Amino acid sequence: MDRDESWTVIAEQRRAVADLLAGLTADEWETPSLCAGWRVRDVAAHVAMAPQPPGTLTMAAEALRAGGRFHRLNHDLAVRYAARPTADLVAELREHAGSRRLPAVTNYRNMLFDVMVHAQDIAVPLGRRLSMPPEAAAAGATRVWTMGWPFWARRRFRGIRLTAIDTDWSVGSGPEVSGPIEALLLLLTGRAAALPRLTGAGLSRCR
Numbered sequence: 138m139d140r141d142e143s144w145t146v147i148a149e150q151r152r153a154v155a156d157l158l159a160g161l162t163a164d165e166w167e168t169p170s171l172c173a174g175w176r177v178r179d180v181a182a183h184v185a186m187a188p189q190p191p192g193t194l195t196m197a198a199e200a201l202r203a204g205g206r207f208h209r210l211n212h213d214l215a216v217r218y219a220a221r222p223t224a225d226l227v228a229e230l231r232e233h234a235g236s237r238r239l240p241a242v243t244n245y246r247n248m249l250f251d252v253m254v255h256a257q258d259i260a261v262p263l264g265r266r267l268s269m270p271p272e273a274a275a276a277g278a279t280r281v282w283t284m285g286w287p288f289w290a291r292r293r294f295r296g297i298r299l300t301a302i303d304t305d306w307s308v309g310s311g312p313e314v315s316g317p318i319e320a321l322l323l324l325l326t327g328r329a330a331a332l333p334r335l336t337g338a339g340l341s342r343c344r
Contacts, residue, residue: 138249138272138276144235146270147245147248147252148234149270150252150253150267150269151230151231151234152234153256153268154181154255154256154259154267155230155231155234157259157265157267158181158227158259159227161177161223161263165263166178168262168263169262171262171323172255174212176219177259177263178223178226179215180215180255180258180259181223182215182226183215183255184230184256185226185233186215187239187240188236188237188239189229189238190241246276249276249277250278250280250322253322254277254326256269257269269318269322271301271303274321274322275305277322278301281322281326282308288326288327290325291309296309296310296311296312296342297309297342297343298311298312298314299313299321299324300313301315301318301321302315302316302317303317306318306321314335314336314338314343315337316331316334320334320335329344332344
């Protein structure tokens with residue numbers, strides 16, 4: 138997918154997340170997401186913050202507070218932002234859905250898989266369905282497979298062949314694991330919730 142196509146999907150995913158969130162109860166906002174230690178509210182805040190990132194000085198101060206740990210930095214920023222009224226988070230997602238502004242440390246290829254995966258982090262534990270375009274999911278899966286940190290997917294799934302059943306995508310070699318490309322993308326990014334949607338001789342090694 139090219140840059141413009143990717144940004145179109147990013148905007149669509151942000152709007153879809155906003156529409157889902159708008160109908161949640163107070164308890165559902167507090168539901169644990171697929172990200173360990175993150176509530177639905179926290180993931181929503183993270184997605185809402187992406188097109189309106191803090192300034193360089195703020196980020197430097199937050200990095201110091203987090204002891205230089207990237208995951209802690211992300212978590213703490215999201216939790217603090219999640220204290221905002223839920224209606225504000227929904228409104229911001231809609232207002233900035235089409236924004237192409239990016240945090241300094243990332244790019245649109247990373248943003249593409251990030252928003253799709255986080256949409257599922259919210260939807261799956263709530264028993265809701267958000268569609269993920271197969272072509273975009275394949276682009277995201279390829280990006281995760283090749284990027285190394287923070288997922289190290291190629292190393293973690295060494296000796297396994299991953300194959301999508303709904304689009305032309307496969308990587309690796311060895312016993313096969315197959316399923317929908319969106320489930321494979323979730324697997325590559327460390328979401329065990331993808332496992333029930335996958336089959337194949339290599340599945341036991343993925344567990």
